Amino acid sequence: MPEQFLNTTKKVSKNKIDLKLFYSFYRDYICPYRYTYILETGEVIEIKFEKNNFPHLLGLHKFKKDKQKHIKIETLKKEEK
Numbered sequence: 467m468p469e470q471f472l473n474t475t476k477k478v479s480k481n482k483i484d485l486k487l488f489y490s491f492y493r494d495y496i497c498p499y500r501y502t503y504i505l506e507t508g509e510v511i512e513i514k515f516e517k518n519n520f521p522h523l524l525g526l527h528k529f530k531k532d533k534q535k536h537i538k539i540e541t542l543k544k545e546e547k
Contacts, residue, residue, distance in 0.1 A: 468494055493517055 468491035471478060492515070501513040515523075 489520055492520055492523075 468487055471491055472495065473484075478512050497517055501515075503511045503513075505511065
């Protein structure tokens, strides 16, 4: 339920969020939109986030030992506490 973070004005503690929830928020509330920035020079920068770029944005690709193996984030299970 990533929508619980939509109206948050304070920084969310990292122990209250897991990777799968973070991905759900990214997929449902960040990816569907284009972000346009118009600079003072008139130059326009448009950004579109793709689902498959999520691990790269977090830097998770740096931990990958075998470049041929892929793990789908949707298949991750929440860590048992």
